[in-house]
Structures are given as C-alpha cells and as structure tokens.
Amino acid sequence: MPTVTFVQSTGESIEVAVAEGTSLMRAAVTNGIDGIVGECGGQAMCATCHVFVRPEYAGALPPVSDDEDEMLDCTTSERTEASRLGCQVKVSAELPSIVVDVPADQV
Ligand code: FES
Numbered sequence: 001m002p003t004v005t006f007v008q009s010t011g012e013s014i015e016v017a018v019a020e021g022t023s024l025m026r027a028a029v030t031n032g033i034d035g036i037v038g039e040c041g042g043q044a045m046c047a048t049c050h051v052f053v054r055p056e057y058a059g060a061l062p063p064v065s066d067d068e069d070e071m072l073d074c075t076t077s078e079r080t081e082a083s084r085l086g087c088q089v090k091v092s093a094e095l096p097s098i099v100v101d102v103p104a105d106q107v
Helices: 024-030 066-072
Strands: 003-007 013-017 050-053 083-085 097-101
Touching: 003 024, 066 083
Parallel strands: 003 097
Antiparallel strands: 003 013, 050 083, 050 097
C-alpha cells in the first residue's frame, strides 16, 4: 500500500498508508494530520490543502494544471517551486511513497 509522510513545520513526521488513487489531501484529512484542511473537498477552490513536495518526488508527479496554478497563488504560506495542492496529487503505483512538508500556516 502506498505511503505518504507528512512533515510538520515543527519537524514531527507522520507516515500513513493509503489506497492507490487517494489524494494527499484525503490521506491527511482521514488520518487527522494537523495543518491540512481541505475545505472545498478537493475541488481546487480553497488552497487549504497546500503542501510542499520534496524535490526527489516532484518529478514523478503530473504537472500543475491551470486551475491548480491559479489557486496556488492564494495559499496562506508563501508559494514556492515545491508547492502543490494536496487534493490534486494522488498516490499511485508509479508513486508508491511520497514525503511532503506541511506549511506552517494553512488558513
Ligand atoms: S481541498 Fe480545496 S483546493 Fe484542495
């Protein structure tokens, strides 16, 4: 089963196992990860699922869509090159594990 590791701004690291096809946002919300809200339910309309993908995993991800790109300009913590919307990134057989940093502020 794929795993997602969420690293909080405090340095705390939490690894969760999720089914293929699960978004990072859903993985966080269903496992009670602090700092990922997912207010819009995954519609790329709230930016409360902002995460920073570690560079070693970024190349395996599909590119940022226009809608995601627009919403990433609305994140509470400053957007960086590593920024993605957690609801738009899904774990898969091609990406069996991923490590992301959770922003210090989400809303
Ligand atoms: S959950 Fe709203 S943009 Fe991702």
